[in-house]
Amino acid sequence: MRLIIDEGTPYFNMAMDEAMLLLRGINAVEDTLRLYVMKPSAVTIGYFQSLSQSVNLEYVREHGIPVVRRVSGGGSVYHDSMGEVTYAVVLSTDSVPRDYLESFKLICEGVVRATRRLGCEASFAPLNDVVAHGRKLSGSAQARKLGALLQHGTFMYATDVDTLANSLRVPGVKYGGASTIRERVITVSECVDRRVSREEAIEALIEGFAEALNVEFVRGKYHPAELELAKSLEWKYRSWGWTALRP
Amino acid sequence: MGVIEASAKREGEKVIMIRLTLNEKCVIESAEVLGDFFAVNPEVLEEMLRVLVGAEAVNVEWRGFLEDMARASGLYGVSRETLDSLAVKLAEEVSSACGEGAAVK
Numbered sequence: 001m002r003l004i005i006d007e008g009t010p011y012f013n014m015a016m017d018e019a020m021l022l023l024r025g026i027n028a029v030e031d032t033l034r035l036y037v038m039k040p041s042a043v044t045i046g047y048f049q050s051l052s053q054s055v056n057l058e059y060v061r062e063h064g065i066p067v068v069r070r071v072s073g074g075g076s077v078y079h080d081s082m083g084e085v086t087y088a089v090v091l092s093t094d095s096v097p098r099d100y101l102e103s104f105k106l107i108c109e110g111v112v113r114a115t116r117r118l119g120c121e122a123s124f125a126p127l128n129d130v131v132a133h134g135r136k137l138s139g140s141a142q143a144r145k146l147g148a149l150l151q152h153g154t155f156m157y158a159t160d161v162d163t164l165a166n167s168l169r170v171p172g173v174k175y176g177g178a179s180t181i182r183e184r185v186i187t188v189s190e191c192v193d194r195r196v197s198r199e200e201a202i203e204a205l206i207e208g209f210a211e212a213l214n215v216e217f218v219r220g221k222y223h224p225a226e227l228e229l230a231k232s233l234e235w236k237y238r239s240w241g242w243t244a245l246r247p
Numbered sequence: 248m249g250v251i252e253a254s255a256k257r258e259g260e261k262v263i264m265i266r267l268t269l270n271e272k273c274v275i276e277s278a279e280v281l282g283d284f285f286a287v288n289p290e291v292l293e294e295m296l297r298v299l300v301g302a303e304a305v306n307v308e309w310r311g312f313l314e315d316m317a318r319a320s321g322l323y324g325v326s327r328e329t330l331d332s333l334a335v336k337l338a339e340e341v342s343s344a345c346g347e348g349a350a351v352k
């Protein structure tokens with residue numbers, strides 16, 4: 001299975017995830033695990049989310065944090081360039097369970113194993129989270145197109161949780177009115193009581209996904225078609241019309 | 248008339264909200280679905296919402312519509328019970344805004 005490790009703007013990263021999904025759907029590219037860092041730190045929101053209801057717009061504007069709408073469902077996410085690695089798994093739908101829950105469970109197992117490798121006991125929490133000590137350590141989202149599946153998600157190895165809590169808005173109804181996102185989130189570093197590095201996090205994710213998906217990874221590059229399509233799609237992700245599709 | 252909203256969520260599920268813009272005759276001018284759920288075919292979901300435009304809000308059978316919308320779009324993360332609850336809340340909101348007669352069949 002191809003492995004790509006990268007960093008880039010949130011616009012590029014969202015565009016590349018979608019490009020890989022579309023091209024995998026027509027068998028133009030192979031199954032891939034992509035691990036990337038958002039530069040700069042950014043917020044992504046789910047395809048169906050209201051921008052103003054899911055993001056503290058005043059705070060992110062004040063702190064220059066870009067906001068990008070994803071092609072996948074799910075909730076709002078803070079991607080910390082200094083403390084979070086995002087994973088994206090692109091597979092043919094033939095190789096994953098059709099049932100959403102089962103497919104989330106299968107792919108999230110990569111994150112669970114990565115977390116355990118770093119010394120933190122974690123488990124899958126339906127529908128789409130990985131938790132440690134009852135607190136969220138990773139959230140994932142999926143999109144499916146043309147017989148291909150994209151699952152991307154966070155791996156918070158040392159996320160600045162205060163900035164995360166200040167950047168995101170979670171509807172009261174979601175957590176029964178609980179006010180503090182901070183209390184519901186944990187990083188791997190906090191869990192193991194030492195600062196985990198980005199290199200350690202990436203190494204653990206590679207090993208965790210290799211075990212969970214029962215594959216061997218081969219470091220690869222983007223195909224020219226992926227780069228070309230991602231470049232075109234980047235316009236969408238940079239546009240206010242897309243970000244504020246649901247104000 | 249303005250905008251009416253109804254949302255529903257159960258423990259362990261995703262949030263789903265329907266937002267309707269109604270004119271002075273309580274005809275739906277736009278319909279949006281919001282939330283952190285997933286859909287296998289999001290385009291189908293959006294197409295079904297467009298079907299609501301031009302309908303009198305009190306004549307929409309919300310339970311049936313939401314079930315069909317969920318089935319056709321492959322909505323995931325929201326149970327049938329939550330959709331039922333959303334249908335009831337929507338009908339209540341419509342009744343309150345437009346008068347009696349909203350259907351929850």
